[in-house]
Amino acid sequence: MTESRSSSPAEYTWPERGHRRLIGKRLSRVDGPAKVSGKATYTYDVHRPGMLYGKILRSPYAHARIKSIDTSRAERMPGVKAVHIIQGPGTEIFWAGDEIVAVAAVDEPTAEDAIRSIRVEYEILPHLVIDTDPQRAGDMAKPTAEEIVGDPDAAFRQAEVVVEGVYGLPVITHCCLESHGLVAEWEDEENLLVHISTQAVSSIPNQMARPLGIPAGNIRVKMDHIGGGFGSKFSPDRWGIVAARLSKLAGGRPVKIMLERDAELMVAGARPSAYGRIKVGAKKDGTLLAWESTSWGTGGMGGGGRPPLPYIFEIPNQRKQHTAIMNHMGSARAWRAPNHPQACLLTMAALEDLAAELEMDPLDLFLKNIELTGRRAEIYRQELQIAADLIGWKTHWHPRGDQSHGPMKRGLGLAIHTWGGRGHASNCDLTIHPDGSVEIKLASQDLGTGTRTGITIVAAETLGLPMDRIKVMIGDSRYPASGPSGGSTTIGGVSSATRRAALDALDQLFAKVAPALNARPEDLEAVQGRIRVKGDPGRSMSWEQACATLGGMPLTVRGRNPGPGNLTSSGVGGVQMADVSVDVETGVVRINKMVAVQDCGLIIDMKTAESQCYGAMIMGIGYALYEEKIMDQLTGRMLNPNMEFYKLAGLGDVGELIVHMMTGPGYDERGVIGLGEPPVISPGAAISNAVANAIGVRVPFLPLTPDRVLEALHKKGGHHATH
């Protein structure tokens, strides 16, 4: 029963507006009850019979060579079942917290005692954990060649106004609340079962196969729920391979390694920093003419990414140069919308400074140059208008520097962003059983974005069934392969594959039941739990009756993405505006209100889509105001690998948040586009701009902590009158 749909590809479409019963409505996530009752099982909650606990000894030095390792006391300790040297004598270590030795023991306290008993001698080598100055990085700085667009020299000469500034944002961490980790166990000599907290169920087996010397097909990966990933959980990581090795040493017993919080913050996730000296030239009326940027940043030994500058506004004349700094801060991972939040701050802050210099409203400056944003210009224009209305821009915006009395200064700021988000490769098996039940299997994962819910909605909509009749099974590498959840690609991929599978399954079902309804298959439709003749609803049968015609054999159809029909596309625009108050005596920044206006094509579930935007704004407020991986120059270690001093935004810190999703004509027909990344891009820039608007001076670096705010005020002119 695998023949493909006879209809033409054009028929793989989303239902028209007005014919959508579920798609786009505000529907509750299907795994909500499991999550609120504590029944949802995360990797951290997995408990296997005979399970051992793995712990890892980490390097206290940012740069060192291992001289010797003595594990003899750990090996003799009762309850210790396996000891494994991860990096042996002679190995060079490049960041503090790197893995040296692992143990597995019958319980955590014993494993901790064993780790404490291990003696390692290091030869300490010089380290570099600074990223704010490429000059100090010596040959660890890797400059790229200068890039020229148009004629920047002539354009700067022609410019009537030129502004120059330095902006930046530091390395931050992912700080997933469920730390990285797994339970690995050998079911026999050749077969490994892995429960792992991952964004990539389908690709973990392949990544573990080579280091373990077994075929990928012998590795089964399972995950029900994941407590956050944000780009940091695509790999099994070294500790994943280590857990499998420890299990082997312990005769196949399950070994669980979940990182402690300090390790999670030190080694399991970092977003590269970015800094830039930016020069912008414009005409007096705000027309942008020239851009020059010298940027740098670090992602640890990998050097970090390169922010796409200038961001969105394709200024006709550009000179750009970027330097990647390699250092010992620990390696970077993809962090929601890699490189975009950095590029957004560096660009939007420079443009806002230009507007201030021109004594122009930045909203007008953006609109003036909106054609430079390319094919999404109209989307941005619409979104800017809506956002301005929602935040009361025309009423509350004032020229730079709140001139009102008292220490509380209020300001508004804005930023715009973009992202791709086309659906990834995805396969699913949709089975209709003769008893009428429906299940869908795919080796995808739900990061909390609502993947399960989205699949359920699409299948239920297509088959004309209520959502609770659809059983979605994900999180098992034995199911049809589906792409990793990164880059906002999941919803487009799984919804398209599900839609195709459900349409094909319906075609096959229609062919079976058409004779009984005395109709042609193409004249049938599935509506409200019935199969009926279009335009003649009296001629119908129930879903159950229809499925009974399948006889003894369930009907299974494979759905795929990419595939026929334009069900997903790429490229979204979003606008955010922030309203802040700054206490110029204490330097404390408060968010009064933030507005996000976002497009993402056809929305499957409005409720979880809005949640993505709220969540992204809140994460953005976190990195705008609080978050920074602070490195100790002396020891080369992270100074705040805990949640007291690596501060996330709390419930009382985020002000009033408003989300407006763009829907309807011009949006829906683009198909499904992902939403995880885009709304997290603008908050840093919008908030930084709002603070500048409030206090009359740019605070150059995020996070906008009180000390940085006060320093900027001090530099501006020492004394800031509070009248």
Place this chain on the structure above:
Amino acid sequence: MRDRRPSDERAASLSRREFLKISGLSLSLPVVTDFRVMRVAGAEVKIFGPGKVPVTLNINGKAYTAHLEPRVTLLEALREEFHLTGAKRVCDRGTCGACTVLMDGKPVYSCSVLAIDAQGRSITTVEGLMKDGRLHPIQQAFIDNDAQQCGFCTPGFVVACKAFLDKNPHPTPEDVRKGLGGNFCRCGTYMGIRAAVLQAAHMQKGGASHD
């Protein structure tokens, strides 16, 4: 110091023999160490360990027993010994609230309470909030308002919100902002949580009989 309740005294004064009778365990178990009493600075201090000691906990109205090292936290006991994994381990040092449970009706960070010190207390975890298979109003409100994404912070928040509402049955939005600062969410579900607390307060006012 926390206030001691009579039941606490009783639990603390159980002899090892009595404990083993109650828990129905045979003496063939590996030897467990009882506590000793020392006088320190004029006060009596119980010294447990080294080694495992018998522990009985009253969780969601049921008695649970185990042999635990004195250093084991309530959170570890719940998760590793009794497989009640609703409370999550995140910071493991009293910052994030993911491990929140109720002890005699008050919210505590279970990562920062020793299991041996939780004896004699009435402990409620997120698993204990459902009654007769029905969600507690705050749980339903979390679903309605999508106050969860990955859901890892959710059990801690649900318990914290229940405790908050027990103390503040008629909260203003401002009360909610001030009163729920002891839990963190990385996915950013605070808007949903604020709305959920207000909805649950409203529902409870409407006479829902859940406690």
